[in-house]
Amino acid sequence: MLNVHDFETAARATLDPVYADFIAGGARDEITVRANEAAFSGLRLLPRMLRGSAERDLAVTLLGDRADLPILLSPTAFHKLVTPDGELATARAAAAAGALMIVSMASTVAVGEIADAARAVGGDDVSLWFQLYIQPDLEITEALVRRATDAGCTALVVTVDSPVLGANERNRRNGLNDLPAGLYCENLRDLRDGESGHVRQIAMSPELSWEHIDWLRRTTSLPILLKGVLHPEDARLAVQHGVDGLVLSNHGGRQLDTVPATLELLPEMAAAVAGRIPIVLDGGVRRGTDVVKALALGASAVGIGRPVMWALAEGGEKSVRHLLELLHAELDDTLALCGASGLDDLTPELVRPAGWGHAGQGTCNGGVVS
Ligand SMILES: Cc1cc2nc3c(=O)[nH]c(=O)nc-3n(C[C@H](O)[C@H](O)[C@H](O)COP(=O)(O)O)c2cc1C
Numbered sequence: 001m002l003n004v005h006d007f008e009t010a011a012r013a014t015l016d017p018v019y020a021d022f023i024a025g026g027a028r029d030e031i032t033v034r035a036n037e038a039a040f041s042g043l044r045l046l047p048r049m050l051r052g053s054a055e056r057d058l059a060v061t062l063l064g065d066r067a068d069l070p071i072l073l074s075p076t077a078f079h080k081l082v083t084p085d086g087e088l089a090t091a092r093a094a095a096a097a098g099a100l101m102i103v104s105m106a107s108t109v110a111v112g113e114i115a116d117a118a119r120a121v122g123g124d125d126v127s128l129w130f131q132l133y134i135q136p137d138l139e140i141t142e143a144l145v146r147r148a149t150d151a152g153c154t155a156l157v158v159t160v161d162s163p164v165l166g167a168n169e170r171n172r173r174n175g176l177n178d179l180p181a182g183l184y185c186e187n188l189r190d191l192r193d194g195e196s197g198h199v200r201q202i203a204m205s206p207e208l209s210w211e212h213i214d215w216l217r218r219t220t221s222l223p224i225l226l227k228g229v230l231h232p233e234d235a236r237l238a239v240q241h242g243v244d245g246l247v248l249s250n251h252g253g254r255q256l257d258t259v260p261a262t263l264e265l266l267p268e269m270a271a272a273v274a275g276r277i278p279i280v281l282d283g284g285v286r287r288g289t290d291v292v293k294a295l296a297l298g299a300s301a302v303g304i305g306r307p308v309m310w311a312l313a314e315g316g317e318k319s320v321r322h323l324l325e326l327l328h329a330e331l332d333d334t335l336a337l338c339g340a341s342g343l344d345d346l347t348p349e350l351v352r353p354a355g356w357g358h359a360g361q362g363t364c365n366g367g368v369v370s
């Protein structure tokens with residue numbers, strides 16, 4: 001295993017193709033799935049020479065939580081689909097690599113147990129964030145927030161791009177509409193008497209509004225990030241509503257198809273928040289060079305979704321750890337080659353659109369690169 005792509009190839013060789021499709025797939029024609037990765041290819045790196053340092057500092061602090069690398073584990077559901085220990089394996093690997101994991105509300109292990117597993121490996125300093133789909137029944141939402149808080153999660157990542165579930169036609173064709181027997185969304189178990197944690201207990205709610213964010217802001221003292229805001233005007237509203245951070249995400253192309261690649265939106269979004277809150281970008285990050293491009297254009301960190309699922313499927317905990325170590329090493333190598341001694345050295349002058357001097361051909365830099 002030398003890179004992220006190797007994990008995908010190896011995972012596909014062993015995984016049930018129905019689950020491989022669930023992981024790889026996106027909404028409708030998967031135009032956005034492809035656009036995310038293509039956007040990174042559409043930018044070139046223009047390194048500086050003779051100004052590096054012997055060691056590079058890759059650590060990042062986000063909303064008070066320190067991580068050894070600016071690559072987060074984006075929230076992904078159902079880890080027991082691909083490995084028997086499920087999210088316990090992921091959390092142990094992330095803790096060992098010093099990476100920050102965002103636990104999906106739809107995890108197949110309860111968040112408290114995930115946190116215990118992470119701390120058993122990484123000690124009390126390990127930080128976990130919890131991803132939340134606000135439920136129209138606010139008592140249920142409160143109970144979920146309480147479970148995450150009691151588990152010691154230090155931030156809430158509220159996914160707002162899912163007023164309805166994305167239409168994944170691969171899943172429809174494959175007849176995948178439920179979890180296999182014995183797997184449950186454990187965070188939803190017994191929220192009301194006798195509830196098993198069936199996946200259908202999770203409501204996607206088209207009626208959610210900024211009032212719900214205001215309500216959540218009053219309900220919890222944890223930092224709140226919004227995941228899935230794409231319009232710069234919504235980024236400005238998020239700041240006005242007291243949101244602490246954004247995860248600039250199109251859900252890996254799994255919600256509205258044909259939205260722009262997240263990298264394409266980054267310069268505009270960074271301009272909209274103007275440094276007031278951090279931006280974590282996810283979607284299509286597969287290489288250390290991708291991380292450098294995102295940080296150069298204004299992200300504080302990135303997230304990875306599918307790569308973690310592929311590594312989990314390929315070899316469980318040890319493979320996720322290996323994946324994170326590979327990405328850490330790739331990022332370090334890229335910084336060295338760029339003449340950067342730390343993440344603060346990653347500025348927009350490092351990137352250029354691809355193409356023979358046709359301004360905007362790469363279209364990812366939105367005019368921010370001079
Ligand atoms: C299998 C799978 C499950 C996911 N589950 C969730 C989830 O439960 N909650 C959520 O907010 N996003 C979820 N996502 C989206 C990821 O958090 C992330 O935005 C996306 O995967 C990033 O793109 P990438 O896969 O290209 O790295 C999921 C993505 C995948 C591939």
Ligand SMILES: CCCCC(=O)C(=O)O
Nearest residue numbers: 076077106199202251254
């Ligand atoms: C209710 C589970 C949602 C999983 C998800 O967000 C995804 O597969 O993209």
